[in-house]
Structure formats: C-alpha cells, structure tokens
Amino acid sequence: MSEWQPKILAILCNWCSYAGADLAGVSRMQYPPNVRVVRIPCSGRVDPLMILKGLQSGFDGVLVSGCHPGDCHYISGNFVARRRFAVLKPLLEFVGVEPDRVQFSWISAGEGERFAQVVTKVTEDIRKIGPAKRLVKGA
Amino acid sequence: MNDTERSAARMRSPEGIRGSLHDFLKIAVDKGAVDSVLAPVKVPAENSYAWILMNDPAVIESASPVAPVMPVQGAKALKSLTRKGKGESRILAVMRPCEIRAGIELMKLNQVHFDNIVLVSYDCPGAVPFQDYVKDPGFSEESFGKMIASGRPGEENIKPACGICTEFSIVDSDIHFGYFGVDEGSAFVIPVSEQGAELLDAIGLDRDAKIADWESEISSIRDKRTKKRTETLSAAGERIKGLDGLINAFRKCIGCHNCMSVCPICYCRQCYFDSEVSKKDPDFIFEIAEKRGAMAFPRDKVMFHAGRMTHMSLSCVSCGFCTDACPTGIPVAEIFSYMADITQPTFEYIAGKNNGEPLPLRKFEKKELPLVHEIVKSAEGEEGSDE
Numbered sequence A: 001m002s003e004w005q006p007k008i009l010a011i012l013c014n015w016c017s018y019a020g021a022d023l024a025g026v027s028r029m030q031y032p033p034n035v036r037v038v039r040i041p042c043s044g045r046v047d048p049l050m051i052l053k054g055l056q057s058g059f060d061g062v063l064v065s066g067c068h069p070g071d072c073h074y075i076s077g078n079f080v081a082r083r084r085f086a087v088l089k090p091l092l093e094f095v096g097v098e099p100d101r102v103q104f105s106w107i108s109a110g111e112g113e114r115f116a117q118v119v120t121k122v123t124e125d126i127r128k129i130g131p132a133k134r135l136v137k138g139a
Numbered sequence B: 001m002n003d004t005e006r007s008a009a010r011m012r013s014p015e016g017i018r019g020s021l022h023d024f025l026k027i028a029v030d031k032g033a034v035d036s037v038l039a040p041v042k043v044p045a046e047n048s049y050a051w052i053l054m055n056d057p058a059v060i061e062s063a064s065p066v067a068p069v070m071p072v073q074g075a076k077a078l079k080s081l082t083r084k085g086k087g088e089s090r091i092l093a094v095m096r097p098c099e100i101r102a103g104i105e106l107m108k109l110n111q112v113h114f115d116n117i118v119l120v121s122y123d124c125p126g127a128v129p130f131q132d133y134v135k136d137p138g139f140s141e142e143s144f145g146k147m148i149a150s151g152r153p154g155e156e157n158i159k160p161a162c163g164i165c166t167e168f169s170i171v172d173s174d175i176h177f178g179y180f181g182v183d184e185g186s187a188f189v190i191p192v193s194e195q196g197a198e199l200l201d202a203i204g205l206d207r208d209a210k211i212a213d214w215e216s217e218i219s220s221i222r223d224k225r226t227k228k229r230t231e232t233l234s235a236a237g238e239r240i241k242g243l244d245g246l247i248n249a250f251r252k253c254i255g256c257h258n259c260m261s262v263c264p265i266c267y268c269r270q271c272y273f274d275s276e277v278s279k280k281d282p283d284f285i286f287e288i289a290e291k292r293g294a295m296a297f298p299r300d301k302v303m304f305h306a307g308r309m310t311h312m313s314l315s316c317v318s319c320g321f322c323t324d325a326c327p328t329g330i331p332v333a334e335i336f337s338y339m340a341d342i343t344q345p346t347f348e349y350i351a352g353k354n355n356g357e358p359l360p361l362r363k364f365e366k367k368e369l370p371l372v373h374e375i376v377k378s379a380e381g382e383e384g385s386d387e
C-alpha cells in the first residue's frame, strides 16, 4: 500500500545467525530486503547503546540474533546477552520505543529458513508499528 | 548475616550518635585496631566537608563522622585509596549506607578493594541538599543536629533521594551503629561481619545488648519508606514516561555531565558520551536541521541519559548525588531510581545490598529467573527459544 519501507538493523552473531543469513542467501530463499546486517563476534558483544544508536540514527527497528542457548561459541555470551536484553526492554518502553521494534532471536548456522522467517516476521511487525520517532527528536 | 539473635555492644555519649561514633574512631586508632580513619571533616572555611584520611589524634579529634552534607560520594574516596588493590595500612571508613552500597558495587566492578578496610555504617537520617547547605550552613547545621537528636530519620530539609530511601540502616558493612528509636544518647554497636566482631573484641566492647526493639523500629520505618518510595517513583514514572516526557524532563539539561561525574557507579575512564565517536558529523547535523527546519543544541541529551541508564541502572544505589549536582535542578535521581527499581527486581537484586552476590550481568541461569524469562520470551517473538 504505502510506499514506506521499514529499515531494520540486524545485528548478527558471526558464528550462527550471520551464517544462517548466508545460508538463506545461498539457498535463494526469499525474505524482505529491509534488513541491513552488522556482523558481530557474539551476541554477548551487543551493548544496549548499539541498539539505541541504531534507532537514533534512523532505523525503524533492530533485530539482534545469536546462537541458541547453550550453543554460544564463547559458552555464555548469549546467556549474558539475554540478561542484558531484559534490562534494555523496560528501558525502551520508558523512552517510548514500542516493544516490538526491538527483537531478539536465536538462529543457528543451519537455519537459513528460520532466518528468512524471522526477518519476515520482524519486518511485518515493524511495518505495522510504522516509522520510528527519532530518539532525539528536537531534544 | 541471618540474625536469630544478634548481639550488640552499647555506647553512650552526651553528644548522641555523633559522640559515640567519634569516640569509637579514637578508641580504634588508640588501641591499634586500625592504622587510620577515613571520615568527613569540616573544611576550614566552615561551609562544607571533605573526606580526610587521618591517623593523627589531633586531626581525628576534628572529624565529623556524621556530616550534614555529602559533597563527595564516600565510595569515590574509597576508590581513590584502593583502586589498585589492598593498601599498606588498615583503614576504618565511616560512611553512609548508600556510600557503602556504592562501594560494594564498585568492589564487584573491581574498582574498590576491601581487604584492608573496616566499614562502619550508621542509621542515616538523610543529608541536607548541598546547595541549601552552601547557602546557609548555620541553618543546615542546626536542622541536621535536631534531626539526629530526634533519633528518627529526617523528613524536612533533606535530599529528595533520602526522603525515599529504604536502605537507610544496616547494610553489608563490618560494624553498624544503630540508634533510631534507641533511648537518647545511646547507640548499639552491631557487628555485621566477622571482621567487625573481631574488631569489637579487640577494642574490648562487650556485646551484651539486645537489639530486637531497634530491629522492629527499623523495619517499621522501612515499611513506611517503601510505601513512600513506590508512590513517589511511580508518580515520577507516569509523568516522565515516553519520549515527549523525557524530552520535557531534560529540557533544562545543559549537558554538563555533572550527574555522571559525581555518580559513584560511572567509573569508566572515558565515557562514550564524552568521546569523539559520540559526536555527530556536522554534515549529518545540517541534514537533520534541514529536514526539520530547526535544530536544538546541545545534541543528544535524551540519548545521554538513556544510554547512561542502560549502563548503570543495575548498580544504582539511589544516593541522589546526580540531583544534588545538577545546576539546573533536574530531578535526575528520581528518574534513574525509577528505572533502577524496575531493572534490579527483574534479577531479584538490590544494588550493594550483599557483597557476596555477583552482579546480575556477571551470572546467568540456564532456565532464567521468572521475570527475565518473561521479558526475553516476549521479545523473542512467537518462535521462542528452544530451551
């Protein structure tokens, strides 16, 4: 309908979700072209500030994806990421960011199809919410 | 410490808690139980207090262990002394409960080392807002003196953070001085840790007092405070919630970052928000200005506060230094405490409460705590995790 296309920042762990995205590409799976991928060494590397900065610099949503619990290359990075996320969530709400704008998932290197599904779902969720009000609007 | 029957010593002084604490410092140094003392001393200009590390009896004589104002967070003083590890001399530090809790958080962050430190806390009546004190030291001294003499926590002329503080009494120190609700001029000297108990033995204080009454007094005050805190913070949250509310709350912010530099928890040598990388390219700023038709400076105020919150809210002890330091009177502490009271309970954590408990982000559970689980689950979308 409308012309607006959400821009989504996907922060993907090198050891799993990034490879999952790769597999999705190599297997020519279709998924919305709205994501811009940033590769990181581990989901445990994600500072909540990265997510805030993403939203601030014009992304409409952020997807962070790491290895399945128990499968982190560095053993516990994603467990810590999960906790950090639990801190960030209420804060996002406090600063007025709709909860669905920032999402979190576990995708392994073999799950190309799941990657396509997650991206499709996240894109649809964010499309429904609409464009992000910038965090720094006028302030 | 789980206290079925906590035993304490009793000290008396015509000058009340201040006198007892002062005597205690002198005895501890005199008997060689510690080498030196870290406590506030009134500055010669008479209009503030400073942390002084002292071992000269004449200087200790001039100490004011219970000072009306908090010009520097005690945990910061402790950090200056112990950030590189255990020092040579054994120090007895007298600090407010929130200073000790901040010290405990810093210890967990490896910025403070307790090995040679004996921490002494006391029932804290609150502190006078720094600006009020500077404006009228005489009045502040008087009202604070009355507050202490009343043997109850203060209600007027104290920092807003103190008025809603629920951790105003015994904390994870070594020795605690309890005097709320105790007969005038008298204070209980309560050993909290083993080290504290040994020190009391070393200086020959007999522990034969029963403190059950004091304990129930503290818990009844705490109940009232908890209620007040919840009411105050949830009202603040309602007022400020959302981007517009936040922009409004920080409209007066001049971006001085005072709130951050006085924060005991913000220990980073360089804050991201002071760094070059955090500064936007002028071209980018022009682009936005063009789009919007106008542009406000300083930039990124809400980003600074929200970002700082993500970094320290799990360790925030609600000491109120940020509010005290804000030149434009923004209730920074209220806003940060609101968030802290949401994030900390998620991990069943109270910052600085227990020095044996790891920081929430330094540990994890395979099957997460119910609240963490709920938040993460809802964020993972329908697919969910496969645990």
Ligand code: SF4
Pocket (backbone or CB within 6 Å): B252, B253, B254, B255, B256, B257, B258, B259, B260, B322, B325, B326, B327, B328, B329, B330, B332
């Ligand atoms: S102290 Fe006040 S004015 Fe300065 S940065 Fe903090 S909130 Fe802004």
Ligand code: FES
Pocket (backbone or CB within 6 Å): A013, A014, A015, A016, A041, A042, A043, A044, A066, A067, A071, A072, A073, A074, A075, A076, A077, A078
């Ligand atoms: S290596 Fe993938 S989440 Fe840690």
